[in-house]
Amino acid sequence: xxxxxxxxxxxxxxxxxxxxxxxxxxxxxxxxxxxxxxxxxxxxxxxxxxxxxxxxxxxxxxxxxxxxxxxxxxxxxxxxxxxxxxxxxxxxxxxxxxxxxxxxxxxxxxxxxxxxxxxxxxxxxxxxxxxxxxxxxxxxxxxxxxxxxxxxxxxxxxxxxxxxxxxxxxxxxxxxxxxxxxxxxxxxxxxxxxxxxxxxxxxxxxxxxxxxxxxxxxxxxxxxxxxxxxxxxxxxxxxxxxxxxxxxxxxxxxxxxxxxxxxxxxxxxxxxxxxxxxxxxxxxxxxxxxxxxxxxxxxxxxxxxxxxxxxxxxxxxxxxxxxxxxxxxxxxxxxxxxxxxxxxxxxxxxxxxxxxxxxxxxxxxxxxxxxxxxxxxxxxxxxxxxxxxxxxxxxxxxxxxxxxxxxxxxxxxxxxxxxxxxxxxxxxxxxxxxxxxxxxxxxxxxxxxxxxxxxxxxxxxxxxxxxxxxxxxxxxxxxxxxxxxxxxxxxxxxxxxxxxxxxxxxxxxxxxxxxxxxxxxxxxxxxxxxxxxxxxxxxxxxxxxxxxxxxxxxxxxxxxxxxxxxxxxxxxx
Numbered sequence: 376x377x378x379x380x381x382x383x384x385x386x387x388x389x390x391x392x393x394x395x396x397x398x399x400x401x402x403x404x405x406x407x408x409x410x411x412x413x414x415x416x417x418x419x420x421x422x423x424x425x426x427x428x429x430x431x432x433x434x435x436x437x438x439x440x441x442x443x444x445x446x447x448x449x450x451x452x453x454x455x456x457x458x459x460x461x462x463x464x465x466x467x468x469x470x471x472x473x474x475x476x477x478x479x480x481x482x483x484x485x486x487x488x489x490x491x492x493x494x495x496x497x498x499x500x501x502x503x504x505x506x507x508x509x510x511x512x513x514x515x516x517x518x519x520x521x522x523x524x525x526x527x528x529x530x531x532x533x534x535x536x537x538x539x540x541x542x543x544x545x546x547x548x549x550x551x552x553x554x555x556x557x558x559x560x561x562x563x564x565x566x567x568x569x570x571x572x573x574x575x576x577x578x579x580x581x582x583x584x585x586x587x588x589x590x591x592x593x594x595x596x597x598x599x600x601x602x603x604x605x606x607x608x609x610x611x612x613x614x615x616x617x618x619x620x621x622x623x624x625x626x627x628x629x630x631x632x633x634x635x636x637x638x639x640x641x642x643x644x645x646x647x648x649x650x651x652x653x654x655x656x657x658x659x660x661x662x663x664x665x666x667x668x669x670x671x672x673x674x675x676x677x678x679x680x681x682x683x684x685x686x687x688x689x690x691x692x693x694x695x696x697x698x699x700x701x702x703x704x705x706x707x708x709x710x711x712x713x714x715x716x717x718x719x720x721x722x723x724x725x726x727x728x729x730x731x732x733x734x735x736x737x738x739x740x741x742x743x744x745x746x747x748x749x750x751x752x753x754x755x756x757x758x759x760x761x762x763x764x765x766x767x768x769x770x771x772x773x774x775x776x777x778x779x780x781x782x783x784x785x786x787x788x789x790x791x792x793x794x795x796x797x798x799x800x801x802x803x804x805x806x807x808x809x810x811x812x813x814x815x816x817x818x819x820x821x822x823x824x825x826x827x828x829x830x831x832x833x834x835x836x837x838x839x840x841x842x843x844x845x846x847x848x849x850x851x852x853x854x855x856x857x858x859x860x861x862x863x864x865x866x867x868x869x870x871x872x873x874x875x876x877x878x879x880x881x882x883x884x885x886x887x888x889x890x891x892x893x894x895x896x897x898x899x900x901x902x903x904x905x906x907x908x909x910x911x912x913x914x915x916x917x918x919x920x921x922x923x924x925x926x927x928x929x930x931x932x933x934x935x936x937x938x939x940x941x942x943x944x945x946x947x948x
Contacts, residue, residue: 376773377761378806382753382823385742388614393607393756395784397576399599401470403606404641405430411644414617418665419459419649422529426644432459432562436467439561441569443520445498447472450582452491452499454480454509456651457627460524460558462637464500465627469580469599472572476582476594477628484508485901491516493594493791494582502526504546506555513554523549524558526651576600582791583630585732585841592846594791595732604784605634605735606642608755612740613696615643619668624650624658624676625839630736631700635671659685666693673839674699674708674871677725681712691721698740700728705871727751729827733800733811734758734785739825750824751817758783759808762819768804776828779817780810787811833927835864837872840905844927847876847908850901854894856880859917861925862908865934876908877930879916886913 383391396403408416408426416429424432445451451468453475455461468475476494478487480501487508491499492515500522501509509521549555574580581597609615621640625632640647648665650658658680662670677699680686694716699709704727712725728740729751739760741752754760761770762777771777786809789797804810816828835842844862851860859879864872878894880886891911898907918929 376770376819377759377823380759380823381821385745385753385822386756387742387744389611389742390756393604393611395600395604395607397600398603399469399472399574399576400580400602400638401433401466401571403599403603404433404466407641407644411617414644415646416641417459417462417623417647417649418620419529420651422459424459429463432463433466433470434568435562435566436463437470438566438569439564440464440467440473440498441471442564442566443498443556443561445471445473447572447574448474449498450474450476450494450496452476452478452494452496453627454478454482454487454499454501454505455524455627456480456502456526457623457625457632457636457649458526458651459529459649460500461627462649464522465633469574470571471569472574472578474579474582477633478584479626479628479903480505482508482903483901484511486903487512488516489592490584491518493592498522500524500558503549506549506552507547510552510554519554520556521552521554522556522558522561528559574599576603577788579788581633583628583633583732593793593796596788596791597735598788601735601785601787602634602638603642604757605737605755606639608757608785609635609639609737610643610645612755613643613669613698613743615640615645615669617644619643619695620646620648620665621669621671622650622658622661622665622667623647624653624670624672629840630732631671631673631730631839634735635737655679655683656685659683659689662686662691662693663689666690668693668695670694670697672699674704675838677712678705678708681708681715686715687719689719691716691719694721694723696743697723697725698728699725700730700737700740729779729825731813731815733787733813734781734783738781738783738785747824749826750820751827752825753823754781754783754825755785758785760819760825761810762817762825763812765816768802768810773821774818776816776818779813779815779825779827780804781813782808782810835862835872835874837864837874837905839871842872842874842906847874847898847902847906850898851876851878851894854897856882856885856890857894859925861917861927861930863927863931863934865931866938873910874906874908875934876911877917878911878913880913883913883915 408430412427415423416426465475478490497517497519503523503525576599579596580599582594584592621636623636627633709725726741730737738758739752739754759782763780764771764777818826833844847862848860851857858881861877865875867873918926
């Protein structure tokens with residue numbers, strides 16, 4: 376059925392296939408800059424850069440990085456919010472043929488150690504506020520050079536003063552340290568011109584991270600072509616042009632943010648409006664003042680915006696399209712946001728899409744002007760999708776549930792130093808193509824529209840972020856008071872899923888609020904914030920399967936039934 380591509384009849388303006396240039400991301404960006412030199416590439420809290428200036432910033436950064444010793448094939452860890460520094464460094468590293476390892480700036484010291492070691496990074500870029508964590512991590516990692524920058528480096532005078540008087544005064548002063556190089560100094564320096572590396576479009580360019588089935592994060596290896604193809608597909612899907620702007624709320628360590636809000640925007644010659652920190656108030660102000668064409672985000676973002684008083688006064692006629700991904704979209708969120716847009720002069724639907732980091736992120740979406748309840752849309756140009764019978768590579772009968780598999784130029788190269796997981800995920804089928812087995816269960820209708828049902832692999836989607844229960848459970852088991860533990864996602868209107876832990880204590884007498892607080896704080900010491908349980912329920916024992924494994928699905932059903940009894944359960948579209 377997939378070979379017939381029934382979804383093509385819904386493409387309208389979208390080309391059925393795209394001629395992708397055999398270049399690097401830097402070269403593709405430079406092609407955009409050559410066509411649109413005076414168009415605005417990005418806007419960061421009022422600081423703007425044309426494409427001509429943007430390329431100049433990237434070239435100068437590449438010269439500085441080369442002078443520091445960054446070479447082709449080496450990894451540089453970028454741990455930054457959505458800001459010019461992180462984006463400039465990303466493309467500069469690509470020009471040199473280096474690989475960007477993108478991690479969350481709020482990662483714990485132990486997580487930073489892991490990421491630096493797995494990527495073998497000698498170089499890293501982060502904010503001055505996180506110096507202490509990287510300094511500590513240096514003791515057990517290959518890190519040699521730490522480039523520090525400050526948010527005010529790209530702020531105007533008034534905003535810079537305001538930042539320094541508020542948040543800036545809370546940042547500890549960085550002591551003299553030979554490993555530290557300051558971004559501002561590097562960008563003012565004079566260097567020999569670094570030649571562009573001879574890099575193939577299929578070479579490794581980016582490492583993003585996802586959790587493994589054992590709870591250990593996996594490095595997802597993505598090539599130049601992966602990003603270029605996904606960027607051009609998204610650009611074509613949204614008819615993106617130099618007149619458009621995308622609100623870049625999603626972070627650059629996230630495939631959705633880096634691939635769609637940044638790279639795809641640049642592929643189409645649009646303007647990326649960079650938002651370093653999300654609050655409904657900040658975003659509402661930016662939408663009101665900057666008037667973006669596209670807002671792309673996760674359900675929790677749209678839910679927060681639809682409830683914000685400032686959004687109730689904003690002119691939303693600027694919106695040309697809004698897309699939601701990363702989580703299942705609750706009907707209540709969709710309806711509330713669309714009502715707000717209509718009330719405020721706009722006329723767009725909140726359309727759902729689907730993707731995963733193993734394919735940069737976005738691989739299908741609802742076509743503009745179409746809507747089918749519950750559907751995640753149809754595949755992008757040159758991307759194939761099908762449903763296979765569980766545990767096989769055979770296409771399932773039409774309408775029957777099975778595993779969602781995808782194939783095409785956006786599919787990853789594999790997992791870093793993990794051939795077994797790679798082999799389990801990327802499989803050659805009878806048609807000779809390599810297919811990515813997503814681990815997600817879904818269906819396809821006769822028109823080629825796909826419907827997401829559930830995740831085969833255990834994974835919680837909380838506020839648009841992936842939480843891997845095995846990772847949290849492994850940590851809980853290490854606590855001296857814990858005998859048994861299970862972590863699940865509980866339906867939550869604000870977060871889509873809230874992380875909840877179930878724990879059996881070695882001494883039942885310890886159960887109570889103080890121990891719950893102790894365990895949650897213990898998790899916060901070792902895990903990034905969104906992975907930590909919001910609550911912990913103590914039990915005498917946990918339900919087990921016939922083979923003795925904890926039956927997490929039983930706990931999930933119990934929680935849903937309880938929410939239904941309380942009238943608090945929110946389904947999804």
